[in-house]
Amino acid sequence: MKINWGVGIVIAFGLFITFILYFVVMVQSDSKYDNDLVVEEYYKHDAKFGDEMARIQNAEDLAQKPTINVVSNGVEIVFPKIFVPKNIKGKVSLYRPSNKKLDFQIPISLSDATTLLIPIKSLVRGRWDVNMEWQYDGKSYLSKETIYIN
Template identity: 80%
Template sequence: MKINWGTGIVIAFGLFMTFILFFVFTVQSDSKYDNELVVEEYYKHDAHFAEEMTRIQNAADLAQRPIINNNANGIEVEFPKTFETNKIKGKVSLYRPSNKKLDFEIPISLSNATTLLIPKKSLAGGRWDINMEWQYNGKSYLSKETVYVR
């Protein structure tokens, strides 16, 4: 049986459509390819964007800022030694872009030390976005950073 060029184009087009439909079905049904929103309530979050920018600017205006270090023990958040640790309140949110189930928050609770340690055993390897929301002397701050854990 001889196939002319018109039949060949139709067959190729049909195979291509089958491949695309298979790919779309696989991505939509497999839990490995989870399509999640970055923020659950996007519009509510967007309404507070100006406040968030003010807190980011407050953090940028500090003469000495908290430093986020990634070392062998885990992630360390080191506040400047000039801060009174009992006046620092807030939380550190760790966001994993690839898997929402790994996201978690840690309250900032410092005793006499100026360093908060997030142990490596609670962190999977890969990219982590860290949002640190904190208050000191009645002023709100927000620090954002991306860390890669190995």
């Protein structure tokens, strides 16, 4: 039996569509290829965007800002000396863009030192997005930064 060019094109398209559908099914069913949203309840989060921008602006308006440094024994968050450490309350959220299961939060609770250390043992090598939400003297602040752990 001889196959003409029209039948050959239809067979080629059929094989290509089968190939693509196979990979779509594999990616959707394999837990290794996780395709979740970065933020749960995305629309609720988006509704509070104005408040978030005000907190970011509060942090930008500070004369002396907290710094996030990657050091040999972890990630160090240093608040300026002008702040009373006991009055700083909040949380530090570390997000791993490539794996939601590695995300975690640490409360900010300082006694006398103005430094918060996140140990290196709780951090996997690679990119981390750090969101630091904190309050001081009744004012809310939000700082966002991306760090890389080597």
